[in-house]
Amino acid sequence: MSFTVAIDGPAASGKGTISRAVAARFGFAHLDTGVLYRAVGVKGGDPIAAARGLSAQDLARDDLRTGEAGQAASKVAAIPEVRAALVQFQRDFAARAEGAVLDGRDIGTVICPDAEVKLFVTASPEVRAHRRWLELGGDAGQVLADVRERDDRDMNRADAPLRPAPDAIVIDTSELDAEAAIAAACAAIEARLG
Ligand code: CDP
Ligand code: CDP
Numbered sequence: 359m360s361f362t363v364a365i366d367g368p369a370a371s372g373k374g375t376i377s378r379a380v381a382a383r384f385g386f387a388h389l390d391t392g393v394l395y396r397a398v399g400v401k402g403g404d405p406i407a408a409a410r411g412l413s414a415q416d417l418a419r420d421d422l423r424t425g426e427a428g429q430a431a432s433k434v435a436a437i438p439e440v441r442a443a444l445v446q447f448q449r450d451f452a453a454r455a456e457g458a459v460l461d462g463r464d465i466g467t468v469i470c471p472d473a474e475v476k477l478f479v480t481a482s483p484e485v486r487a488h489r490r491w492l493e494l495g496g497d498a499g500q501v502l503a504d505v506r507e508r509d510d511r512d513m514n515r516a517d518a519p520l521r522p523a524p525d526a527i528v529i530d531t532s533e534l535d536a537e538a539a540i541a542a543a544c545a546a547i548e549a550r551l552g
Contacts, residue, residue, distance in 0.1 A: 361386070361457040362472075363547060364465035367479035368509050368520060369428065370486035370493075372531045372539050373461040376479060379540040380459050380547060389451045391462035391469070392431065394444050396422040399430030409434070409443035425494055425504055432508045435463075436515040445469065463512055466523035475550050477543055478522035481532040483509065 381388035466476035
């Protein structure tokens with residue numbers, strides 16, 4: 359029997375940090391689904407064809423973490439055919455026997471609506487932009503503008519908009535360090551594992 363943890367939230371809310379810690383703690387496989395959209399975004403050409411033909415090589419590119427890749431990802435992520443092409447891969451991953459944690463925008467709402475645990479990780483745009491700026495550098499005002507632009511695009515698209523599933527546990531990390539956020543997530547998972 360599989361056990362799936364769905365972790366959604368906006369950019370730099372701390373989803374990845376929590377997901378990696380949860381995977382290590384419980385022995386679950388981890389899929390950062392943002393990488394799929396980033397890989398489609400940076401590949402160029404027809405995004406629908408890119409999503410349908412995504413390869414392991416595409417997912418291993420070194421330039422997927424840049425701000426430009428994030429923006430490109432959120433543009434192609436609004437295309438329904440791109441999203442549709444990536445659904446089965448994510449669902450197959452979620453069904454892995456050792457258990458799985460997937461983080462993204464629509465895991466609890468669309469990809470795994472029956473996930474055993476759903477978390478929605480968030481924080482204020484200012485806090486998230488500051489975290490991204492610490493990671494990537496550049497102009498702080500531009501990083502905040504990019505975060506807001508991506509939030510707006512991800513929350514207002516017609517297909518699979520970013521929003522908490524009705525049964526998601528919300529973790530606001532604005533005033534939590536990574537350790538405290540991880541502890542909150544692990545407590546929710548332990549409660550469900552029994
Ligand atoms: O995956 P996501 O974009 O949601 O965020 P992340 O990559 O997990 O976190 C972005 C940055 O914020 C990382 O450098 C984390 O170490 C940091 N972070 C933090 O300062 N406090 C938290 N509660 C969570 C993450
Ligand atoms: O790490 P960060 O939160 O900045 O971004 P990401 O998780 O790598 O996602 C990049 C972009 O891909 C997001 O802004 C979304 O537009 C899109 N995405 C999505 O639509 N659905 C997902 N499940 C994951 C990412």
